[in-house]
Amino acid sequence: MTRLPTRRLLALALASAIAAPAMAQSSGMVPAFGSEQQPSQAPAFGMQPAPAASPSDFVATDIRIDGVQRISSGTVLTYLPIERGDIVTQAKVGDAIRALYRTGFFENVKLSRQGSILVVTLQERPAINKLTLTGNKDIKTEDLTKGLNDIGLSEGGTFDRLALDRVTQELVRQYNNRGKYNVQITPTVSPLDRNRVDITIAVKEGKAAxxxxxxxxxxxxxxxxxxxxxxxxxxxxxxxxxxxxxxxxxxxxxxxxxxxxxxxxxxxxxxxxxxxxxxxxxxxxxxxxxxxxxxEGEQYTVSDVKVSGDTVLPQERVEKMVLVRKDQIFSRRLLEVSSDGITATLANVGYAFAQVNPIPTVDREKRTVAINMQVVPGPRVNVRRIEFKGNSRTADEVLRREMRQFEGAWYSQAAIDRSKVRLQRLGYFETVDVANQPVPGTRDQVDVVYTVKETTSGSFVFGLGYSQLSGVTTSIQLSQNNFLGGGNRVAIEASRSDYLSRYSFSFTNPYFTDDGVSLGYNLSYSDLDYSDYNTAAYSSKNTAAQAILGIPLSESDSVSLMFGVDSTQVSVYEGTTPQAIVDYINALGSRTFHAWRSQIGWARDTRNDYFMPTRGIFQRVSAEISLPGSTVEYYKLNYEFSKYWMLSPAFVLRTGGEVGYGDSYGDDVTRTVCYDPTTGLAVSCDTSGAASRTLTASGLPFYENFYAGGVRSVRGFEDNTLGPRSEPTPYYSDGQPLGGSLKTIGQLELIFPKLFDSNAARVSAFIDVGNVYDGYDNFKANELRASTGVSLLWRAPVGPISISYAFPLKSEDQDKVERLQFTFGGSF
CATH class of the missing domain: 3.10.20.310 (membrane protein fhac)
Known part of the structure; x- marks a missing residue:
C-alpha cells in the first residue's frame, strides 16, 4: 500500500481541522451601523465594545483607520469595500466588517461615524514572535513545523487562538493513530510587548500501547x-x-x-x-x-489468459511476460508482477505512461477466472530536460556525466533508475530522489528532476586519531572526494604515531576522458617501526610513486592498471630481529630494496550505496608483480568479495571473504657468508677461524607478507598477531609474528540498519574466521581462528569510528586475545 509521507498527511489533516472556523468567521448576520461584529466562535481577546445604534445612511467624505500598528492603513483600505464618496448603508457596513474579519488580521472590528467621516477602529491579532516545539520524538520537528506553516501558524504570522486549539486536538489525534494514547499536548501563549506572543507547544508523548x-x-x-x-x-x-x-x-x-x-x-x-x-x-x-x-470463500483457478490492446512490442514477446497460466490457482500477485513487467519493458522504450489493466471475468459456478491483460501504451515520451536540485557545491557536470538517461532521447525507466544508483554510489550525497515532471501543453515530453542532499565529501583533521595498536596519532590530513565540486579526489596527509611517520599526496580524476577513464597519482614517504606494530622487530623507510589508470568495462565492471616505483630501506635490531629476516637480508647482501611495480585489477560493484549498502555485490581480483630488474622479483594475488542480502527492512546479511597469495619467481638468490663462531657476528672470510654458511633468499619478501588479526580481519585477536611466529627469545618468549604468504579471511555479518535513524551509523553482529600461513602447502583448516561479537561503525563529523567487542570461538594458547577493539580517525 502506498502511503503519503508523515509531513504531507499532517499538513492535510491540520488544514482540514481549521477549515470550519475559517468558514464560520466569513458568515453571520449583518450588524447595525455603528456597532461591531465579533464572531461567536472567537474567544474574547482585547476590547469588547458595546453595540451602538444605527444612524441614517450618509456619504463618506473621508475614511479614517484607527488602531492599526503592524498593518498599514493602505492595506486596510484595499480590503474595505467602501471608498470615499460612497453612500454608507447598513448592508455595506455588514459587508465591510465581514471582509475585514476574513483577512484574519483582526481580533475586533468597529465602524462608527464622526460627521461625514467613516471611522474604522481595529484591534489587530497578535503577531507570533517565536514558535517552539518540545518533547516531540515520534513526529519530527521539521514535519510538525511544515504542517503548522501550511495552515498559517508560523513565526511572523498572525496568531489565531482558535486555530491553536484545533491544532492541539489534531496533534492528539495524530499521536493516537500511532498508538500513543497517553500523549499530552500543552500549548502556552506568552504575551509580549508590541502586540506579539511567544507560542510553546510542549509534547509529552508517553509510550505507545x-x-x-x-x-x-x-x-x-x-x-x-x-x-x-x-x-x-x-x-x-x-x-x-x-x-x-x-x-x-x-x-x-x-x-x-x-x-x-x-x-x-x-x-x-x-x-x-x-x-x-x-x-x-x-x-x-x-x-x-x-x-x-x-x-475465506472457495479457491478459484485460471480458465483462460489473453493479451489485448496495442502491445507495441510483438505480441508473442509480451505474452511471455505473463506469468499467469491456464489451470493455475489464481494469484493476484502474479497478475501484478506480470503487469509491472510489461509496464517496465514499455517504459524502457519510451512509453513512460503505459498501463496494463488485468480484466478478470469470474465464473462462480465453475470457480474459475478468465483474465484479459489489456495493454494501453499511451504516447511515446521524450525527455526534454534533466535538472538537478540541491547540489549547492557539486557542479552540474559532475552529476550529468553519471546520467544514463540523456536529454532529447526516448524515456527509459531503467536508464533513469541506473542514473540514480550511480549518483548514490558517488559518496557525495546523503539522499538522491528522482521525479518526472510532465511538460505543460504536451503529452509526449517530460522533464526528469534529480533532487540531492549533499553530505560532507571531504575532511580536515588535525590531531584526531587513536587505536590500541598505534596509540595516539597526531596528524594533519586534508582530503576532498569532490574537490571544488568538480568530482576530483585530492588528499594530503602528514601523520605521526608510536610506530609510523607518513607523508603522502594523492590526486584522482575519475573522468580523465569523457568515457569515464580515470587517472590518479600517488606520492608517499613512510618511516615504520614494525617492533611497535605487533610484527617482527625491524624498521623500514619507504618512498613510492605510482600512476593508476581505471578503465570502465560496463556499468558495474572496471579494470585498473598501476605502474609505480619504490625504494625500501630496512634496518634490523641486533639480538631482537628474527634470524630468518636477518638471513634473508644477508643472502641478498643489501638492506635497500628497489622495485618497479605493475598491477592489474578487475572489480565488479553492484552495491546500492557508497557508505551503507543494503544489497549488491563487490568483488575485486588483483595481480601485482615486481618487474625484472627489481632487487626482489615477486608477485602477489588478491581476491576480495562482499555480498549484501536484504533479508527484511530490519536485517541485512553481509557475507565476505579475502584470499591473498604471494611468491617469488625466477631463481632463488644464494650467498655464502662468514661469521665469528664465538660472537656470531659477520666477518670477512679471510679472518682467521671464520666459519661460513650458505644463505638463500626465496619466496615472498618478508616486508610484503600478509597479516591477520584485528578490527579489519579477525576481530577479537590483537592486530597482525595471527599466523607463523619466530623462535622464542629472551625478549619475546612467545616469538614474533612473521606474517605469511597465504591469507584467508571469511566473515558473516548481520547488520541492523534500523537501530539508528541515521545513515551515518550501523550496528552489526559478526562471525570472523581466518589466518595466515607460510605458503599454501602449510594450509591447515584446523588452524583457522574464529571469533564472534558485535560492532559499531560510525561516520562521525570528526572522522570514522570503529568499535567491536568479540569473543574468540577458536584460539590457541599463544594467541593474543583482545576483546574490545576500536579505532578513531582511521578509515573503515
Whole structure:
C-alpha cells in the first residue's frame, strides 16, 4: 500500500481541522451601523465594545483607520469595500466588517461615524514572535513545523487562538493513530510587548500501547502465524525492542489489513471478504487487542489468459511476460508482477505512461477466472530536460556525466533508475530522489528532476586519531572526494604515531576522458617501526610513486592498471630481529630494496550505496608483480568479495571473504657468508677461524607478507598477531609474528540498519574466521581462528569510528586475545 509521507498527511489533516472556523468567521448576520461584529466562535481577546445604534445612511467624505500598528492603513483600505464618496448603508457596513474579519488580521472590528467621516477602529491579532516545539520524538520537528506553516501558524504570522486549539486536538489525534494514547499536548501563549506572543507547544508523548493479542476469526484453511508472517503489527515478542512491531499504529494496521486481503487473493480465494475489525484498548491505555472477522470463500483457478490492446512490442514477446497460466490457482500477485513487467519493458522504450489493466471475468459456478491483460501504451515520451536540485557545491557536470538517461532521447525507466544508483554510489550525497515532471501543453515530453542532499565529501583533521595498536596519532590530513565540486579526489596527509611517520599526496580524476577513464597519482614517504606494530622487530623507510589508470568495462565492471616505483630501506635490531629476516637480508647482501611495480585489477560493484549498502555485490581480483630488474622479483594475488542480502527492512546479511597469495619467481638468490663462531657476528672470510654458511633468499619478501588479526580481519585477536611466529627469545618468549604468504579471511555479518535513524551509523553482529600461513602447502583448516561479537561503525563529523567487542570461538594458547577493539580517525 502506498502511503503519503508523515509531513504531507499532517499538513492535510491540520488544514482540514481549521477549515470550519475559517468558514464560520466569513458568515453571520449583518450588524447595525455603528456597532461591531465579533464572531461567536472567537474567544474574547482585547476590547469588547458595546453595540451602538444605527444612524441614517450618509456619504463618506473621508475614511479614517484607527488602531492599526503592524498593518498599514493602505492595506486596510484595499480590503474595505467602501471608498470615499460612497453612500454608507447598513448592508455595506455588514459587508465591510465581514471582509475585514476574513483577512484574519483582526481580533475586533468597529465602524462608527464622526460627521461625514467613516471611522474604522481595529484591534489587530497578535503577531507570533517565536514558535517552539518540545518533547516531540515520534513526529519530527521539521514535519510538525511544515504542517503548522501550511495552515498559517508560523513565526511572523498572525496568531489565531482558535486555530491553536484545533491544532492541539489534531496533534492528539495524530499521536493516537500511532498508538500513543497517553500523549499530552500543552500549548502556552506568552504575551509580549508590541502586540506579539511567544507560542510553546510542549509534547509529552508517553509510550505507545503494545499489541498483546491479535485474533483472526474465520481463518480455517491457514495457520494464523503463517498469515501474519509479513505484518508490521505483531504481538509482543523478544525482538520487539528492536523491530518495534508490537507498537500499535492505525497506519500500520491498515497496511496489514491490505496484506491480509492480498494473502488470500494470492492463493485463489477470490470471494474472500473482511467482515469486521475491532481494536480494543485496556483501561490503562497500555495494551491493545486486535480482532478481525473474515470469510475465506472457495479457491478459484485460471480458465483462460489473453493479451489485448496495442502491445507495441510483438505480441508473442509480451505474452511471455505473463506469468499467469491456464489451470493455475489464481494469484493476484502474479497478475501484478506480470503487469509491472510489461509496464517496465514499455517504459524502457519510451512509453513512460503505459498501463496494463488485468480484466478478470469470474465464473462462480465453475470457480474459475478468465483474465484479459489489456495493454494501453499511451504516447511515446521524450525527455526534454534533466535538472538537478540541491547540489549547492557539486557542479552540474559532475552529476550529468553519471546520467544514463540523456536529454532529447526516448524515456527509459531503467536508464533513469541506473542514473540514480550511480549518483548514490558517488559518496557525495546523503539522499538522491528522482521525479518526472510532465511538460505543460504536451503529452509526449517530460522533464526528469534529480533532487540531492549533499553530505560532507571531504575532511580536515588535525590531531584526531587513536587505536590500541598505534596509540595516539597526531596528524594533519586534508582530503576532498569532490574537490571544488568538480568530482576530483585530492588528499594530503602528514601523520605521526608510536610506530609510523607518513607523508603522502594523492590526486584522482575519475573522468580523465569523457568515457569515464580515470587517472590518479600517488606520492608517499613512510618511516615504520614494525617492533611497535605487533610484527617482527625491524624498521623500514619507504618512498613510492605510482600512476593508476581505471578503465570502465560496463556499468558495474572496471579494470585498473598501476605502474609505480619504490625504494625500501630496512634496518634490523641486533639480538631482537628474527634470524630468518636477518638471513634473508644477508643472502641478498643489501638492506635497500628497489622495485618497479605493475598491477592489474578487475572489480565488479553492484552495491546500492557508497557508505551503507543494503544489497549488491563487490568483488575485486588483483595481480601485482615486481618487474625484472627489481632487487626482489615477486608477485602477489588478491581476491576480495562482499555480498549484501536484504533479508527484511530490519536485517541485512553481509557475507565476505579475502584470499591473498604471494611468491617469488625466477631463481632463488644464494650467498655464502662468514661469521665469528664465538660472537656470531659477520666477518670477512679471510679472518682467521671464520666459519661460513650458505644463505638463500626465496619466496615472498618478508616486508610484503600478509597479516591477520584485528578490527579489519579477525576481530577479537590483537592486530597482525595471527599466523607463523619466530623462535622464542629472551625478549619475546612467545616469538614474533612473521606474517605469511597465504591469507584467508571469511566473515558473516548481520547488520541492523534500523537501530539508528541515521545513515551515518550501523550496528552489526559478526562471525570472523581466518589466518595466515607460510605458503599454501602449510594450509591447515584446523588452524583457522574464529571469533564472534558485535560492532559499531560510525561516520562521525570528526572522522570514522570503529568499535567491536568479540569473543574468540577458536584460539590457541599463544594467541593474543583482545576483546574490545576500536579505532578513531582511521578509515573503515
Amino acid at each position: 503494545k499489541i498483546r493479542h491479535i485474533n483472526l476469526i474465520g481463518t480455517d484453511k491457514f495457520d494464523q502465524e503463517e498469515i501474519r508472517a509479513g505484518w508490521e503489527s505483531q504481538e509482543h515478542n523478544w525482538l520487539s525492542w528492536y523491530r518495534r512491531d508490537d507498537q500499535y499504529s492505525k497506519e500500520k494496521l491498515s497496511g496489514d489489513i491490505e496484506k491480509l486481503n492480498s494473502y488470500y487473493l494470492d492463493r485463489g480465494y477470490v470471494d474472500f471478504s473482511l467482515d469486521s475489525t475491532q481494536v480494543a484498548i485496556s483501561p490503562d491505555k497500555k495494551d491493545m487487542f486486535l480482532t478481525a472477522g473474515v470469510t
